[in-house]
Amino acid sequence: MSKAVKRHPLVDAKRPNLLEDTFPYTLPPLIRLEGPAIEYIDGEPVEFDFSAVEDRDIVITDTTFRDGQQSRPPYTIDQMVHIYDLLSRISGPNGVVRQTEFFLYTKNDRETLDKCRELGHTYPECTGWIRAVKGDFRLVKEANLQETGMLTSCSDYHIFHKLKFRSRKECMDSYCEVVDAAFEAGVRPRCHLEDVTRADIEGFVLPFVDRLMEMSRQVPDELAAKVRLCDTMGFGISYPGAQLPRSIPKLIYKLNQECGVPSSRLEWHGHNDFHKVHVNGATAWLYGCDAVNTTVFGFGERTGNPPLEAAIFEYIALKGDLCGIDTMGITELANYMRSIGLPIPDNFPFAGRAFNTTRAGIHAGGLRQDERIYNIFDTEKLLGRPPRVAITDKSGADGVAHWVNEFFGLKGDDRINKIKVHKLARWVIDQYDVEGRLTAISDQELEEKAKEFFPDLWQKHKGGP
Numbered sequence: 073m074s075k076a077v078k079r080h081p082l083v084d085a086k087r088p089n090l091l092e093d094t095f096p097y098t099l100p101p102l103i104r105l106e107g108p109a110i111e112y113i114d115g116e117p118v119e120f121d122f123s124a125v126e127d128r129d130i131v132i133t134d135t136t137f138r139d140g141q142q143s144r145p146p147y148t149i150d151q152m153v154h155i156y157d158l159l160s161r162i163s164g165p166n167g168v169v170r171q172t173e174f175f176l177y178t179k180n181d182r183e184t185l186d187k188c189r190e191l192g193h194t195y196p197e198c199t200g201w202i203r204a205v206k207g208d209f210r211l212v213k214e215a216n217l218q219e220t221g222m223l224t225s226c227s228d229y230h231i232f233h234k235l236k237f238r239s240r241k242e243c244m245d246s247y248c249e250v251v252d253a254a255f256e257a258g259v260r261p262r263c264h265l266e267d268v269t270r271a272d273i274e275g276f277v278l279p280f281v282d283r284l285m286e287m288s289r290q291v292p293d294e295l296a297a298k299v300r301l302c303d304t305m306g307f308g309i310s311y312p313g314a315q316l317p318r319s320i321p322k323l324i325y326k327l328n329q330e331c332g333v334p335s336s337r338l339e340w341h342g343h344n345d346f347h348k349v350h351v352n353g354a355t356a357w358l359y360g361c362d363a364v365n366t367t368v369f370g371f372g373e374r375t376g377n378p379p380l381e382a383a384i385f386e387y388i389a390l391k392g393d394l395c396g397i398d399t400m401g402i403t404e405l406a407n408y409m410r411s412i413g414l415p416i417p418d419n420f421p422f423a424g425r426a427f428n429t430t431r432a433g434i435h436a437g438g439l440r441q442d443e444r445i446y447n448i449f450d451t452e453k454l455l456g457r458p459p460r461v462a463i464t465d466k467s468g469a470d471g472v473a474h475w476v477n478e479f480f481g482l483k484g485d486d487r488i489n490k491i492k493v494h495k496l497a498r499w500v501i502d503q504y505d506v507e508g509r510l511t512a513i514s515d516q517e518l519e520e521k522a523k524e525f526f527p528d529l530w531q532k533h534k535g536g537p
Contacts, residue, residue, distance in 0.1 A: 110312070122358050133364070134169055137152055163397070223266055228272065244279070260296070263284060278326060285297075306345030310352055339364070343374065354386050369414070
């Protein structure tokens with residue numbers, strides 16, 4: 073039965089309500105969560121208190137040097153050390169980026185790990201990644217690591233078709249032998265449930281995790297197994313009401329509440345095959361998984377993993393505070409990655425060369441009046457990236473005026489209006505209407521014209537004749 077139509081009277085105002093409690097501009101828009109959410113699990117309603125995320129120790133983990141290297145030519149040792157150094161800077165003193173993981177199989181892998189640890193950073197903690205093979209723990213022990221991930225594939229596609237086990241029991245026994253080997257070596261195992269969103273949850277995943285928790289109760293707390301939920305094919309769904317095995321809320325609830333895995337020992341690892349990778353990671357946080365595994369700018373196997381920088385801003389939005397994070401490091405990291413040949417699309421959020429650049433004249437007009445109108449937050453303060461205008465035939469005089477003001481660094485009453493840029497605006501239009509140009513006008517071309525049309529500003533602000 074539909075509800076009766078509700079009337080909504082106008083609330084007249086003489087002053088703008090800019091909703092600054094949610095959109096403070098000095099931070100990314102804050103995520104305000106109201107009341108509990110209801111999810112039906114096994115036919116029964118279950119309440120999830122999303123507000124608790126503000127008080128939980130949610131963290132970001134990193135797999136740039138493991139999954140991130142499966143989508144590109146290998147990084148050099150020096151490149152990985154530099155990236156690790158920047159990750160530590162971004163993470164800040166509170167360890168928001170808590171851990172990162174390394175391969176251990178080659179001489180370069182082990183040398184990289186040593187050089188990263190020589191930097192002396194507390195965060196991110198260096199961990200390993202190995203196959204679920206007992207012999208691989210020799211590498212972990214030799215590296216003197218406290219924790220390692222291990223591949224414990226859990227869908228029947230992997231158990232029977234890839235790993236060729238004759239039964240699920242044989243598979244589980246094999247995995248548990250390796251977990252025992254980790255305990256014996258004094259290494260915390262992090263079991264990576266590969267392809268969990270395509271697995272038999274009741275028939276294999278929950279019994280396996282039950283056994284992991286039983287084994288963990290026999291060892292000191294610092295060795296108790298962690299569980300990484302690996303959405304290997306990007307099949308995970310955040311929507312309430314979705315069925316297992318694809319439902320992220322239900323997966324986390326089952327492991328957390330039924331199997332007894334503490335939130336602090338649950339981690340989400342996603343892939344972007346269906347463009348859901350970031351929202352799925354954020355959903356995992358909300359429903360009780362404390363760690364979201366990411367890569368720098370989302371580069372990873374096939375379509376990639378949750379982008380680390382997106383998780384950073386989601387974290388700030390949920391916590392309502394920078395929490396010691398150095399967001400400027402994201403821009404430095406993006407510039408460095410471009411310098412070593414990693415392609416970042418120009419419109420890529422937070423890191424692309426043009427992520428906050430507008431080409432529309434009407435948007436440029438808004439920016440000129442108040443940059444908050446068309447800028448997502450104070451990108452200059454948080455990323456060192458003021459909003460910009462790319463000049464095309466769609467920019468209009470407003471776009472040209474904004475470019476001139478930004479180029480000369482004019483602030484407040486010193487900013488010039490679109491009437492005073494009419495000569496430059498006319499030259500821009502002629503490029504398209506008369507010359508038949510099809511490309512955007514470069515900053516270098518505009519700088520030459522700015523010098524010609526605004527000699528006084530050039531002399532004052534650029535210090536040249």
